[in-house]
Amino acid sequence: MLKQALVLAALLLPGAYANAHEYSVGELHIAHPWSLELPPNAPNVAAYFIVHNNGKSDDRLLSVDTPISSEAQLHEHAMTAGGTMKMQQVASVPVPAGKDVVFAPSAYHVMILQPKDRSLLADGKRFPLTLHFEKAGDVTVDVAVQKQPPADQPASHEHAH
Secondary structure, three states, X not given: OHHHHHHHHHHHHHHHHHHOOEEEEOOEEEEEEEEEXXXXXXXXXXXXXXXXXXXXXXXXXXXXXXXXXXXXXXXXXXXXXXXXXXXXXXXXXXXXXXOEEEEXXXXXXXXXXXXXXXXXXXXXXXXXXXXXXXXXXXXXXXXXXXXXXXXXXXXXXXXXO
């Protein structure tokens, strides 16, 4: 009986871990915050996640901050008139009612500038990131640092700028 209970607990543990990496504030649900491991010569690192707005009104991500850096910015990739992709800082990110906003490589992302403690950006580590929403308020998430993007994310290289 004890052996069966241990096997069941071991089988349920990954599910509990996955659920523990999702966060809610108001009508917003933030899924799987992650970042790639910081390469040795890269001065900055990006964080990614998905925001699901389950509400009936729009919200807006106003800013972000983290204790691992004195500056974290909201960025996006945008197509220029010449047809090339350009990364740029944005003042805020709209979160439409009933929609998802994807923070991913080559899309919206959080740029963490000049991290103070590079050891926190190694594979398997986690660091806190606080998201400040206009209506839903603040939520602090733990960003999982990984060697590779999650399997459900498009493969892309990390931006070092």
